[in-house]
Amino acid sequence: MVIEPTTSTVPTESTGEADWVIPETETITKTITDHAREFGDRVAVRFRDESGSERERTYADLRDDMHRFANGLEELGVERDDRVMHLFPHHPDAFAIQLGALATGALLVPCSAMLQTKDIEFRATDCGATTVVVHKSLTDMVEPVLSATPIERVIVLNGDESDYENKSQGENEDDDENDTHWTTFRVVLDGQSTAYDGPDIDAEDPMSINYTSGTTGKPKPVLHKHRWLSCFNRVNAPHWWNIDEETDFEDELLWATTGTGWAKWFWSPVGVGLTTGATQLIYDGEFEPETFLEILETEGVTKLCAVPTQYRMLANADLNAYDVQIRDALSAGEPLNREPIERIEDAWGVTPRDGYGQTETVALVTNYPGIDVKPGSMGKPTPGVGTTIIDIDEDEEVGAGEIGEIAVPVDSPAIFDGYYQKPHLDERKLSREFYRTGDLARRDEDGYFFFEGRADDIIISSGYRIGPFEVEDALVSHDAVAEAAVVGSPHEERGSVVKAYVILAENYDGTADEGETDLADLESKLQTFMKEETAPYKYPRRIEFTDELPKTSSGKIRRVELRQQEQERHG
Template identity: 35%
Template sequence: MASSEFHYDTICAKYGDGIPCPDDFSFPKTVVDKWAQVQPDQLALHWVAHDFSHERKYSYADLSDLSNRAAQVFRDAGLEKGDRVLVQLPRVSGFWFAVLGLMRLGCVPVPGTSLLVAKDLEFRARTASARAFIGDAESCGRFGEVASSVGVSRVFQIRTAGDGGVPSGRVDFDKAVEAVPRGTKCEAEQHSKTDLAIVFFTSGTTGAPKMVLLESEYLLGHTISGLWYRLKPGKLFLCMADLGWAKACYGSMGTFNMGATYFVQPPPPGNFTPNQLIDALHRYPIETLCCPPTIYRSLVSSSAKAYWKANPPRALNHCVGAGEPLNASVIKEFRDLTGGLEVKDGYGQSETVICISNWEGVKVREGSMGKAGPFFQVGIIDEQGRQLSDGEEGEIAIRTDVGGGKTWIFKGYIKNGKVDKRQKTRDGKTWYGTGDRGMRDSDGYFWFVGRDDDVITTSGYRVGPFEVESALKLHPAVAESAAVGSPDLARGELVKAFVILSEEYRDKVRPGTQEEKDLILDIQNTFKKNTGPYKVPREIEFVDTLPKTVSGKIRRVELRDLEKERKKDVLKQIKSKL
C-alpha cells in the first residue's frame, strides 16, 4: 500500500465506500466549527489585494464566528430555512461569511459570476424564486434595475474599496455583522444531510443555464476534491475561479474540508494577466494551484515564460486543471517551463464533485482526464443507457444506484417545475448521463471527446472538437482555437477552426494576403502529421476572441450558429436532398 495519504491506492482503500455523513450534517457546523475547535488559529482564508498593497487573514475561529454573526444578520432580516438568496460578488472574503451564514440558517445561496448583467440576474432570481440578494456596490446597482420586477426587496451590500458607502434601501452587511456580539451562535433548529444547500446555474454551453440542485452532503463530498488538491492543515491553495462558478465551491469547500488555507486575490482592473498570477506564486508559499486551461495556455506564452523564469514560484509543487480538457502540448510546455511539474487534469461538473482525475501515483497520459475517483463508478453508455466496451465512444456517465453517485452528485435540475434527474436505467444499472462524450481505454483512463452537441460528423466520421483543437495547438502560431462543424454539401459538415494567433504571429499575418494562405496551409500540414487526415480543418479563420461562457468554457454553439447563418444556401441544398 502506498504511504502517501493522497496516493490513488490509499484513497481508494480509505474512501472506496464513500465518506460517512451524519444525518444532521451542516457544512458550517460540522466542518468549519470542528476545525475552529481543533485548530482555532490555523488560517482558513488569506485575502490579498490585486496590487499586493494590503492583505487580510482569517483563522478558522474567525470564519466560524463571522459566519455565525452573518447568520444572525440574515435571521434579523427575516430570512428563513429554505429561502433562496442570489449572491453576486467579486473575490472578497465576505463571500464566505455570507454563504456560510446562509447555510447555518438552512437558507440556500445561489452564486452567480461577477460578469452577469441585469438581465441574467433577473432570469436567475425569477427561476430560483430568490428572496434576497447579496452583492457589492456594482452588482447591487445592476440588481436594482430588476429587483422590483422579481419582487426582491432585501438587498445586502458588502463593502469593497472605493465604493463610496452603502445607500439607503440596502443593508450594510459589514456594519450589521460588526454590530452582532462576538461569540454569537446562530443555527437552524434542525439540519439534514438531504437539505438543499446551494444552487448553481450551469454555464450554458449548449443552451439556457439550468438550475442545479445540490444537497448538504454534496459539500462533504468535496473532501475528494481536497484530496485531489493534496491539501491538509497549513497548506496554502490558490484556485483561479470566479466565486460564481461551481469551481469556487470545489476549491473552497475542498480546502475547508481538509482544514487547509484558501488563497484569494481579485484580478486587476481590466483583463487577467499571467504576470499577476506569477507574482502571487513568487511572493506567497502557495503549494497547490488550480487553473482552467485558458490560464495554463497563457502561462506558456513567450512573454509569460520569461517573467516566470525571472520570478520563480516560492513553494509550488502541485498543479491541477479543470473546466475543459487541457491540451497535451500545453502540459508538456508547462512541465518544461517548471522543471518537471505536471498539470494533473481532472473532470467534474456543476452537478458533481471531482469524479475523474489524474491522482498521485497514477502515471499521467497526456490528454487523458485520468481515472475514476475512489467512490465513483464511471462508464461510457449509448443512447439507450447500455454500457459500452473499452475503446468505444459514447456518453460519459456515473452510476447513481451505487457508490458516490448516490450522494455526491446533484439532486437534479428544475425543469417545468419538476426535478429532472437525467437518469437512464438499463440492465439493472442506473446512470446519470453527463452530456459529455468520451471513451475509456483498457487501462481505465478516460478521454474527453466533447459535448454531445459539439461532435462534428463529416463524411460519415465523428470528430471531437477537443482532438482537433489539441492537434492545432501543436503549431506555434496557434494560441487557442475552437473547432465546429460547418455546413458542406459534399460532406454534410466540414471541420472548421476559429484560431487565435500566438504573440509571435499576431502582427505578421494580415487578412486576405498570401501570407495568411501560406500560414493556413502550414497549420493544416502540421495537423496531418499528428492525427488522422479526416479530422483536418478544411477551413481556418483567424479571430481576435472566442465566445465563452462566464466560467471560461468555449461556446461552440455560437460559432456553429454563425456558420449556419453564413451558409444558409448550403443548408437549404442539404435539406432538399434528405
C-alpha cells in the same frame, strides 16, 4: 479532515469498489464549528489584494462571523429555504456570508461578476430569490432589475450605510423600489451575537442552486444538498488535491483562483479548503502571469488550482525567474493542452493534473495521485464515483477507442439532487440508469479518458465520428494559432466536414511581411500540418480566420452558435 469510517459501497470502474458514507449530521456549518473548537487559531483564509495589503481570518473568526451574519439575516426576515443570491469578487468576508446564509437554512445562489444584468434578472426570477448580497462595485448589475424580480432586500458588501438610506425609503411615491430594503453587510453584523441557535440542518437538506454556464442553452438551476461539500472532502481532496488524513496543514497553503460565483468555488475553496481545515489564499486582482508568479513565490503556495487559460499564460512567462514551491498543480474547466504541461513540468518539476467534473457533480475523472499523467488525457475515473463512458444512444458501455458519453449511475452520491423546481428536466436527465453529462470522451487501453467535446458537438463525416477537442488541440500546437474552435459544417456528399474557426497568434496576420503570402496559403499549410498531426479524415476541410469566438460568461466556447452559423450558410 472529516473522513469517517464507512459502510456503504459505490462501484467504480477504476478500483472495483470504494467505501464511503456521509453522516446525516455532517454539514459545512457544523464542520466549521468543529474546526473552531479543535484548532480555532489556525488561519483559514489569507487574503491579499492588488495593493499588496493582507488580512487573515482564523477558523474561530469564521465561526463567529458565520453566527453573527446568520443572526443578522434572521433579524432581516430571512428564513429557512429562502434563496439568497450573492454577487461579489474575491473578498475576505466571502466565507462568512456564505456560511451565515447556510446556517439559517437558506439556499445559496452564487452569481459571477462576469454575468450581465439580464442574467441576474433571469436567475433571481427563476429561483425566486428574495435576498441578494452584492459588492458595492456591482450594485449597478442588481438595481435595474429589482422591480422585475422577487428580491426584497439588498445587502451591500463594503458599502456605506448613508448611501442606501434613501433607497430603502424610496425617493418618491412612484418609486418601483419602495419595497426593497437596502442595508450593508457591516450593519447586518453590528451588535450580533457570536452564538447562534438556528434550525437543525443535516446532510440531506438543500444547500445551493448553482446555475450552469449555459453552453448549450439557458442556464439550468442545479440543486445540491449539504452532502455535496462532504463528497468533495471524500473525493476531490484525496483524489485531486492530494490531501488526506496524513496531510500536515502547517506546511501547506492552497490557492484556487476560481471566482466566488462558480461551482468551482464550492469544488475547492469551500468543499476542500474549508472542509479539510486547510489554510488557503484568496487574491483579489486581475490575472497577470508575472503577478501570479510573484504571489506563488512570496506567499509560499504549495497547491495551486487554476484554469487552463491561466496555465497557458503562465507557461509563456519566464517560469525559471521565480522560486516557486508548488507540489501539486491542478487544472479544471477544460482539458489542458500538452505544451503548457511540458513547460511547467520542466520549470517546476511538477506535472499539472487535470480534473473533470460539472456543476452537477464532484470530480468524476482525475489524474489522481499515484497514476502517470498522459498529456492530453483527463485522467482516469475517480475512485468511488462510478464514472464510465456509454453509447451516445444506448445505456451500454463502449469499448476502448470508441467515442461515447461520460456518464455516472444515477444512484451515485457524487451527482446533484435534481434541477430546482424543474421536474421536466429531472425526468430527462435522472430517470434512467445513468446521468449523462453531455460530454464526450474515449477511453484508451490503459483506462485513461480523452475529452472529445460536448455530445452536441460530435461531428459525423462520411460515417466517422470526430470529437472537436483532439482537432483543436492539434491546431493550437501550430505557431500560427492562438485559439481554435471546431464544429461540423454541412456538406452535400459527406454529411458534414470539419470546420475550424481560428484566431491567429499575435505574429501571424496572413500578410507577406509576416512570412505568409495570404490567408489561403496559411489555410493550406494548416491543413497539411493537421493531416500529419491527426488521422487524415479529421483535418479541417474548411478554415475561417476570426478575431474572436463566442463564449459563455465562464469562458467556455459556445460551439452551438458556430454550428448554427454553419447550418445557415451551408444547410
